[in-house]
Amino acid sequence: EAGVAQSPRYKIIEKRQSVAFWCNPISGHATLYWYQQILGQGPKLLIQFQNNGVVDDSQLPKDRFSAERLKGVDSTLKIQPAKLEDSAVYLCASSLEREITEQYFGPGTRLTVT
């Protein structure tokens, strides 16, 4: 079975520019997560989708970050405009059910903001 796909794998942008990340979850996984992992820290949940609805976006900086999951499959995470402190690895994960289950993580996108 194919894993969680993410692209691009690396991205370098200047501050105040915009950037978008794409995630394709494992087929049939209803729940999709976006995490931000700053170097040396654990992943921080940004947003959780159940199908195409948002379950939790309490830690998403909504003034600059946005995410969507059209048709309950693929998802995009956008940052506009980027700040230096947004430099991190952005991880996408998916799971079969919303309730207490194993998350499968993608390889992540490493973002560097200069």
Added chain:
Amino acid sequence: GNSVTQMEGPVTLSEEAFLTINCTYTATGYPSLFWYVQYPGEGLQLLLKATKADDKGSNKGFEATYRKETTSFHLEKGSVQVSDSAVYFCALSGNYGQNFVFGPGTRLSVLP
């Protein structure tokens, strides 16, 4: 809110040594507890989990017991191998799989 604290690393052990990585949590309700592992150059993957008090999760020789009275979920392995070198993350989720929170991670290096 929910939070996870785990011992700071890095932890360096010799092969076949006993491993303990401490993890304590703060949460309301009845969280589920997890250990995730990130091997060099690879993505995060679930190592083991426990969904209620006194449950023991185990996998690949690793074990952790959900202790509600001490709010802990310490990771143990009786004899580590070089291939266990990785970063280990303790994590929890809320009652309905929401509010996932990860600890800061503990880097383990096992020397031959």
